[in-house]
Amino acid sequence: xxxxxTILSLILCTSLSAQKGNLVLSKxxxxxxxxxxxxxxxxxxxxxxxxxxxISNDNTNLYIDIKVEDTGIENKILKQGMVIWINMEGKQDxxxxxxxxxxxxxxxxxxxxxxxxxxFTADGKPFTPLMHANTIELIGFxxxxxxxxxxxxxxxxKGSVKYDNDGNLLYRLLMPIAKLPVRNAKDGVGALxxxxxxxxxxxxxxNSPGGNMSRPPSSVGAPSGGADAGAGGGGRSSGGRSGGGRxxxxxxxxxxxxxxxxxxxxxxxxxxxxxxxLADKK
Numbered sequence: 001x002x003x004x005x006t007i008l009s010l011i012l013c014t015s016l017s018a019q020k021g022n023l024v025l026s027k028x029x030x031x032x033x034x035x036x037x038x039x040x041x042x043x044x045x046x047x048x049x050x051x052x053x054x055i056s057n058d059n060t061n062l063y064i065d066i067k068v069e070d071t072g073i074e075n076k077i078l079k080q081g082m083v084i085w086i087n088m089e090g091k092q093d094x095x096x097x098x099x100x101x102x103x104x105x106x107x108x109x110x111x112x113x114x115x116x117x118x119x120f121t122a123d124g125k126p127f128t129p130l131m132h133a134n135t136i137e138l139i140g141f142x143x144x145x146x147x148x149x150x151x152x153x154x155x156x157x158k159g160s161v162k163y164d165n166d167g168n169l170l171y172r173l174l175m176p177i178a179k180l181p182v183r184n185a186k187d188g189v190g191a192l193x194x195x196x197x198x199x200x201x202x203x204x205x206x207n208s209p210g211g212n213m214s215r216p217p218s219s220v221g222a223p224s225g226g227a228d229a230g231a232g233g234g235g236r237s238s239g240g241r242s243g244g245g246r247x248x249x250x251x252x253x254x255x256x257x258x259x260x261x262x263x264x265x266x267x268x269x270x271x272x273x274x275x276x277x278l279a280d281k282k
Contacts, residue, residue, distance in 0.1 A: 023193055027056040028279035029063070040065050049271040051198065057278050062180065066171040066198065074169040077200050078129035078161070079105050083139070084173055085197035088181045092272060094197060096140040096181075100151060100159040100173060101133035133161040141179065177278075193275040201268040 027042075043052035043065070052067040064084055068074050081103030085094040136157050137148045144156075151159040158174040183192040 023275045023277040024055065024273055025277050026062070026279045027054070028281055029056045029058055043067055046271055049198065049269050051271060053198065053271070053273065055196070055273070055276060057177070059281065060177060062175040062177055062278070064171075064173040064175070064196070064198075068169040068171070071167075073200070075129070077101065077103075077169065077171070078133060079103050080201065081106055082171075082198065082200040084175075085199065086175070086180065086194060087197075088183050088192075088194045090193065090195060090275070092195060092197070094199070097138075097197075098157055098159075098173060098175065099137040099139055100135070100157075101161055102135050102137060104129040104132040130161060130163070133159075144179070182278075190280060191278050193277045196273040196276055198271040198273070199268050201266060
């Protein structure tokens with residue numbers, strides 16, 4: 001009996017280990033840490049999307065940190081916007097998301113802005129795409145009365161975009177856990193894993209001004225399964241920085257988009273990070 005019990009124990013341990021290995025473990029942080037540090041030290045790199053990402057949480061918030069070193073991708077995100085989609089049912093449906101930044105080309109809400117219009121600051125300086133990254137729009141959060149609000153929001157979802165000293169774009173999104181449809185584990189301890197998607201490269205076809213429409217599945221420009229978190233991880237893309245990534249600099253990117261009825265010449269890039277497990281305080 002003893003050898004049998006030992007074998008069963010080994011099988012169980014192996015099974016649990018394999019299950020854990022399939023999870024993307026969020027990193028536990030002390031409350032407020034992402035707001036006071038410049039950037040995480042241990043990003044994960046995804047080659048297909050050319051993004052570095054880092055997922056963390058405390059008891060109150062889920063934090064999404066992204067670093068972009070490619071100037072062309074920086075411009076796409078700042079001009080065309082980006083959406084963080086979240087699916088608590090472990091599926092790849094994109095019905096619940098946070099649209100931030102909206103993109104400097106989408107300042108007019110549900111339509112593309114007239115790019116011949118020039119906006120200026122109070123002291124007469126022209127706005128850059130980075131300066132327009134100041135608004136968050138919620139998609140599919142039916143319980144939230146306010147769907148669009150300033151990104152520097154202390155009471156709800158909060159976002160920031162800035163350049164570091166090397167010209168890399170640093171993105172941070174704070175998502176209050178209480179506002180997410182987290183599913184509790186069957187044993188009542190902790191939460192079940194969920195999926196995240198990071199989408200950029202096309203003006204999302206989602207907007208009535210209320211922000212309640214989800215992205216149509218048929219318009220997703222990546223294969224089923226997207227660019228998995230582990231795909232190509234650990235390497236560096238050959239399409240690296242050229243010219244140092246100046247705020248508002250660069251350009252020449254196609255002004256794609258479905259806001260004005262026109263279609264982007266390039267499909268959006270969608271990075272799926274599957275089976276994300278929230279961390280517990282040790």
